[in-house]
Structure formats: structure tokens, C-alpha cells
């Protein structure tokens with residue numbers, strides 16, 4: 001594990017690229033249910049929203065897989081001393097949950113779209129909401145570190 005105070009430039013780039021693709025697909029998702037029904041009946045996808053949703057969703061999977069590989073090769077900078085050892089464990093668990101959620105959610109979307117698995121659409125929507133909850137907790141933790149513990153944690157993932 002690296003002891004530098006910051007994630008690598010590539011890790012930061014991948015982190016923020018995934019934030020953008022996830023936010024994009026969360027917003028550009030209107031009418032996906034209707035597009036899915038049309039696509040599974042006719043094999044035609046003439047909805048621009050759905051075309052973008054599928055492409056950006058697949059890009060998210062590619063970026064996340066790359067992220068996991070880079071993370072395994074480069075490791076992570078050591079955490080600043082936590083007020084309680086449980087906080088280290090919570091952060092570790094939350095990060096793993098974020099990796100799993102960010103890969104599983106779009107993969108289940110693929111299963112609904114290309115695999116024609118009806119239930120996968122509903123599961124995809126539930127997973128999207130669970131992932132959003134995880135992200136909210138993650139951002140709250142980052143802000144808690146930054147402004148309450150004042151350990152400058154945001155700098156470890158900030159572009160500069």
C-alpha cells in the first residue's frame with residue numbers, strides 16, 4: 001500500500017469520470033421502461049434517451065473495471081488517523097460497497113436491456129436507489145472529514 005497523501009492522477013480521473021457518468025445516467029433515464037418494452041418487442045431502439053443511457057451505462061462498467069484494476073495495482077494512500085478504529089472499517093466497507101454497487105447496477109441494466117430478463121429492470125431501479133443512498137453517505141463522510149475532523153481528506157481525491 002502506498003503512503004503518499006493522495007490518490008494517483010489516474011485514480012482521480014477515473015473517480016470523477018464515474019461520478020459524471022453515474023449522474024448523467026441518473027438524469028437521462030426518463031422513459032427507459034417504455035423504450036425497454038419497444039426494444040424487446042421490435043428490436044428497435046429509436047429513443048435518444050435510451051441510446052445515451054445504454055452507451056453511458058456501458059462506459060460506466062468499463063471505467064469501473066479499469067478502476068478496480070488500477071486500485072489493485074496502485075493501492076491507496078494510507079488513511080489519516082481516525083478518531084475511532086471503527087471509522088476505518090466503515091470507510092473500507094463503504095468503498096467496497098460502492099465498487100460492487102457501481103458495477104452491479106449497470107450490469108443488471110444490461111441484463112434487462114440485452115438479456116430480456118423482465119425482473120432485471122425492477123432490480124436495476126432498486127439498485128440505482130441503493131447506490132444513490134451509498135453515494136449520499138459517502139459524500140456526507142467526505143464532508144465530515146473535511147469540515148469537522150479538518151483532515152483535508154478531499155485533497156486526496158481532488159483534481160489539483
Ligand code: HEM
Nearest residue numbers: 025026029031032033036054057058060106109110113121
Ligand atoms: C451508470 C449507471 C446507471 C444508472 C445511474 C441508471 C439509472 C437508471 C434510472 C434512474 C432508471 C429509472 C428510470 C425511470 O424510472 O423512468 C433506469 C432505468 C433503466 N435502465 Fe438504467 N442506469 C444505469 C445503467 C444502465 C445500463 C448499463 C443499462 C443497459 C444497457 C440500463 C438500462 C435500463 C433499463 C432497461 C431501464 C428501465 C427498467 C424498467 O423500467 O424496467 N441502465 N436506469
Ligand code: HEM
Nearest residue numbers: 018019022071076095098099102135139142153154156157
Ligand atoms: C457516483 C459517485 C461516487 C462514487 C461511486 C464514489 C466512489 C468512491 C470510492 C469507491 C472511493 C474509494 C477509493 C479507493 O480507496 O479505492 C472513493 C474515494 C473518495 N471519494 Fe468518492 N465517489 C463518488 C462521489 C464522490 C463525491 C461527490 C465526493 C466529494 C464530496 C467524493 C469524495 C471522495 C474522496 C475525498 C475520496 C478519498 C477517500 C479516502 O481518501 O479514503 N466522492 N470514492
